[in-house]
Amino acid sequence: MAYIDMSVPELTELKVQLEDEFAQFKLRDLKLNMARGKPSSEQLDLSEGMLTLFRSSSDFISEEGTDCRNYGGLEGIIEARRLMAVLLDDEPENVIVGGNSSLTLMYNAVARLYDFGARGSKPWYKYDDIKWICPVPGYDRHFAITKSFGFTNIPVPMNEDGPDMDEVEHIAASDSRVKGIWCVPKYSNPGGVTYSDEVVHRLGHLRCAAHDFRIFWDNAYAVHHLYDEPENQDHLLDIAGECKASGNPNRYIKFASTSKVTVAGAGIAAMASSPDNVAEFKERMSIATIGGDKINQLRHARFLKDAEGIAEHMSKHAEVLRPKFELVEQKLSENLGELGACSWSKPRGGYFVSFDAPYGTAKRIVQLAKQAGVVLTSAGSTWPDGEDPRDSNIRIAPSLPPIEELDEALDVFCCCVKLAYVESLLCGM
Amino acid sequence: MAYIDMSVPELTELKVQLEDEFAQFKLRDLKLNMARGKPSSEQLDLSEGMLTLFRSSSDFISEEGTDCRNYGGLEGIIEARRLMAVLLDDEPENVIVGGNSSLTLMYNAVARLYDFGARGSKPWYKYDDIKWICPVPGYDRHFAITKSFGFTNIPVPMNEDGPDMDEVEHIAASDSRVKGIWCVPKYSNPGGVTYSDEVVHRLGHLRCAAHDFRIFWDNAYAVHHLYDEPENQDHLLDIAGECKASGNPNRYIKFASTSKVTVAGAGIAAMASSPDNVAEFKERMSIATIGGDKINQLRHARFLKDAEGIAEHMSKHAEVLRPKFELVEQKLSENLGELGACSWSKPRGGYFVSFDAPYGTAKRIVQLAKQAGVVLTSAGSTWPDGEDPRDSNIRIAPSLPPIEELDEALDVFCCCVKLAYVESLLCGM
Numbered sequence: 001m002a003y004i005d006m007s008v009p010e011l012t013e014l015k016v017q018l019e020d021e022f023a024q025f026k027l028r029d030l031k032l033n034m035a036r037g038k039p040s041s042e043q044l045d046l047s048e049g050m051l052t053l054f055r056s057s058s059d060f061i062s063e064e065g066t067d068c069r070n071y072g073g074l075e076g077i078i079e080a081r082r083l084m085a086v087l088l089d090d091e092p093e094n095v096i097v098g099g100n101s102s103l104t105l106m107y108n109a110v111a112r113l114y115d116f117g118a119r120g121s122k123p124w125y126k127y128d129d130i131k132w133i134c135p136v137p138g139y140d141r142h143f144a145i146t147k148s149f150g151f152t153n154i155p156v157p158m159n160e161d162g163p164d165m166d167e168v169e170h171i172a173a174s175d176s177r178v179k180g181i182w183c184v185p186k187y188s189n190p191g192g193v194t195y196s197d198e199v200v201h202r203l204g205h206l207r208c209a210a211h212d213f214r215i216f217w218d219n220a221y222a223v224h225h226l227y228d229e230p231e232n233q234d235h236l237l238d239i240a241g242e243c244k245a246s247g248n249p250n251r252y253i254k255f256a257s258t259s260k261v262t263v264a265g266a267g268i269a270a271m272a273s274s275p276d277n278v279a280e281f282k283e284r285m286s287i288a289t290i291g292g293d294k295i296n297q298l299r300h301a302r303f304l305k306d307a308e309g310i311a312e313h314m315s316k317h318a319e320v321l322r323p324k325f326e327l328v329e330q331k332l333s334e335n336l337g338e339l340g341a342c343s344w345s346k347p348r349g350g351y352f353v354s355f356d357a358p359y360g361t362a363k364r365i366v367q368l369a370k371q372a373g374v375v376l377t378s379a380g381s382t383w384p385d386g387e388d389p390r391d392s393n394i395r396i397a398p399s400l401p402p403i404e405e406l407d408e409a410l411d412v413f414c415c416c417v418k419l420a421y422v423e424s425l426l427c428g429m
Numbered sequence: 430m431a432y433i434d435m436s437v438p439e440l441t442e443l444k445v446q447l448e449d450e451f452a453q454f455k456l457r458d459l460k461l462n463m464a465r466g467k468p469s470s471e472q473l474d475l476s477e478g479m480l481t482l483f484r485s486s487s488d489f490i491s492e493e494g495t496d497c498r499n500y501g502g503l504e505g506i507i508e509a510r511r512l513m514a515v516l517l518d519d520e521p522e523n524v525i526v527g528g529n530s531s532l533t534l535m536y537n538a539v540a541r542l543y544d545f546g547a548r549g550s551k552p553w554y555k556y557d558d559i560k561w562i563c564p565v566p567g568y569d570r571h572f573a574i575t576k577s578f579g580f581t582n583i584p585v586p587m588n589e590d591g592p593d594m595d596e597v598e599h600i601a602a603s604d605s606r607v608k609g610i611w612c613v614p615k616y617s618n619p620g621g622v623t624y625s626d627e628v629v630h631r632l633g634h635l636r637c638a639a640h641d642f643r644i645f646w647d648n649a650y651a652v653h654h655l656y657d658e659p660e661n662q663d664h665l666l667d668i669a670g671e672c673k674a675s676g677n678p679n680r681y682i683k684f685a686s687t688s689k690v691t692v693a694g695a696g697i698a699a700m701a702s703s704p705d706n707v708a709e710f711k712e713r714m715s716i717a718t719i720g721g722d723k724i725n726q727l728r729h730a731r732f733l734k735d736a737e738g739i740a741e742h743m744s745k746h747a748e749v750l751r752p753k754f755e756l757v758e759q760k761l762s763e764n765l766g767e768l769g770a771c772s773w774s775k776p777r778g779g780y781f782v783s784f785d786a787p788y789g790t791a792k793r794i795v796q797l798a799k800q801a802g803v804v805l806t807s808a809g810s811t812w813p814d815g816e817d818p819r820d821s822n823i824r825i826a827p828s829l830p831p832i833e834e835l836d837e838a839l840d841v842f843c844c845c846v847k848l849a850y851v852e853s854l855l856c857g858m
Contacts, residue, residue, distance in 0.1 A: 036500070038499055038500050041486075041496065044486070044496065044498040044499060045486050048485065051483050051486075051489070051498075051724060052483050052484055052485065054481050055481055056477065056481065057470075057473070057477045060473075060480070067470065067473065068694060069473040069476075069480075069693065069694055069695060070468065070473065070692070070693045071467050071688070071693045071694055072694070099529065100528065100721065101717075101718050103718060103719065104717050104718045107716060107717035108717070111540055111544065114544060115543060115544065115554070115578065125544070125552075141716075145716055145717070148713075148716045263499070264498065264499045264500045265497060265499055265500055265501070265502070265720060265724065266722045266723065266724035266725065284577075287536060287570075287573050287574055287577045289530050289532060289533045289536075290530060292529065293528070293695045293722065293725070294695065295692065295694060295695035296695065296725070
């Protein structure tokens with residue numbers, strides 16, 4: 001029975017039951033974490049062979065003869081560029097390999113635009129108010145970057161096929177201070193949405209008031225399928241082709257990393273863009289660095305090898321992750337399916353389940369869960385400034401805990417959702 | 430006999446001899462490089478044990494229990510902060526460990542000041558013209574950073590005990606747009622100078638018109654002695670103590686890296702500053718990264734261990750480098766000692782010999798050497814904008830070539846110096 005159809009006495013009785021159940025959880029002194037998209041130890045172990053790869057000094061020569069231990073190689077060694085081109089769906093010559101963090105590449109890209117503009121355009125610091133399109137729910141660290149430079153983050157709803165393109169088109173055309181959009185185009189964080197061909201096409205052909213508008217294309221989950229069968233995997237149209245076709249070849253910057261392919265803290269990140277943009281990025285980069293960690297690039301290239309090697313490796317991740325995502329789906333369906341007012345994503349890849357709680361209860365759910373020893377991502381964090389106007393969205397990150405702990409954490413979570421919903425219904429009566 | 434005392438016929442005859450010698454070098458089709466401060470393969474081999482250190486997944490836990498493979502740890506693991514504190518002459522709690530490049534840390538520090546100011550001060554982009562003090566000869570990549578942000582680099586002469594402090598004091602006090610100074614305070618690039626206690630004291634107590642003036646203290650060669658005996662090593666007063674004593678505790682930022690300790694392309698870099706500055710840096714960094722490569726931090730900490738381990742390791746580098754520096758000194762003395770108008774540094778550490786050629790000949794020397802197959806650092810590169818007003822200073826980098834090649838390259842170099850000098854004397858007559 002949907003809670004909304006219950007009478008006050010029924011709800012009151014249910015509340016007593018749920019409070020009792022909640023008290024039992026609290027007694028168990030749990031310490032569980034579903035907050036961030038961290039891989040589990042079991043997943044990290046899959047790359048043991050990479051971190052123990054080298055045996056002697058003769059191992060450090062790249063295929064082009066570079067001693068990877070020494071200085072040099074601004075854009076990365078060719079085998080690493082080729083490898084990252086797989087994740088970026090691009091050509092190796094358009095790829096620049098960076099350090100261990102794609103977030104840093106994105107931050108730097110924004111910072112360089114702010115300080116120097118794009119290809120001769122006015123530096124963005126010279127504007128009073130830069131605006132940035134933020135599909136929501138989205139990735140808190142994206143929003144934090146643009147916010148830190150004083151930009152106004154403009155939320156735009158995510159639909160099942162990507163951002164609401166009518167809104168995006170309207171906003172981009174309205175004002176030359178609208179300078180860009182954050183996109184996680186495949187298995188999005190947190191909704192697990194992959195942009196449809198039509199959405200990618202419309203993004204590539206966007207009419208922008210700003211000629212230096214930039215699409216930040218964070219393809220963080222490019223190969224992060226939960227299922228091996230191609231028909232159960234999402235496929236993404238290449239933004240580069242669409243931008244080129246529309247006569248705006250420099251409009252996109254793609255980002256990817258191996259943080260959730262090999263090891264989260266010691267992966268390699270990369271970006272790809274048009275030849276003109278790559279030339280400009282390299283010129284700016286040459287002031288700030290002599291080049292990334294080529295030894296780690298070599299480790300990655302030798303360990304993962306190529307597209308096939310990546311797919312095989314990701315299939316092992318999927319084996320670990322799939323049961324966890326299926327457990328989330330099972331637990332939420334069983335416990336919250338008949339409640340009403342709740343919905344959640346059923347992603348085929350990525351790292352998150354996006355949960356929409358009854359309006360006005362997300363903060364309370366996160367607070368209750370914390371009291372019972374389960375850490376969730378802060379309510380609101382999927383919105384710019386941490387402000388979800390409906391106080392509804394919660395990002396569930398099932399990857400880190402072992403499955404037994406996840407099971408327990410989900411029981412706590414479901415109890416908290418029910419209790420918070422009952423509280424809010426009673427309070428509103 | 431000094432060339433300046435020669436008659437025209439004598440010089441003309443000498444020129445013919447030198448041209449003949451030079452032609453012989455050209456015939457040998459040499460490919461030698463004394464351009465950049467890269468370690469040699471022999472030096473890189475010293476850290477083989479670090480790059481082949483890990484054997485299994487159980488190796489990746491830090492002493493505080495962190496799985497270094499996963500995300501997190503903005504400021505670095507404690508054993509890496511402790512290690513880098515040795516290079517930075519500071520306390521581990523004031524240390525932030527970054528990626529593989531101290532240059533990047535310096536660039537980022539300038540960029541954050543430009544975009545956001547320091548501790549509430551006006552962002553530097555809001556000034557029409559920022560000025561920066563550049564001791565010369567100095568490091569070209571330093572000057573390139575401040576130039577890239579549009580700052581005016583102001584050259585100040587280096588004396589035998591550091592920058593000319595009378596000039597530095599005058600400039601710093603003159604204008605609130607003078608915001609900082611580049612320093613390589615120990616075994617400086619290229620002169621091999623270590624700042625005297627008095628110079629460090631005066632820098633710490635500098636009266637600045639700008640309250641957000643910053644000393645960029647790039648201690649790149651902190652432990653890079655050529656000799657093991659303490660009495661043959663330079664010692665540097667700590668800038669932090671001097672800044673604190675003068676009531677300007679936030680004025681300095683120290684930088685260091687292991688690029689020339691372990692491996693140049695895959696080391697770890699770090700910075701240290703006051704607790705207030707460190708807190709601000711971490712706040713800004715948290716937007717741009719989840720943390721550095723902790724696996725590489727762990728590798729370094731386990732391999733180098735502590736101050737004693739570093740000293741032992743650097744002693745092995747010195748064994749390789751010392752004969753090269755001694756060869757430079759020997760060859761220059763033998764070939765150029767009686768020429769007049771030439772002088773050069775005799776450093777006890779670092780990576781360079783600073784050579785002052787007869788005025789107006791440096792570009793010609795570099796050009797001649799190139800024709801004979803010896804690549805030198807561009808003349809002028811030790812000055813802001815690459816403009817040495819006396820066209821005199823050349824940076825000699827003896828570390829990379831094997832000693833037999835260095836020997837040959839120095840013969841070519843000496844021939845080119847003589848020839849260029851004779852040419853210039855004849856031309857001026």
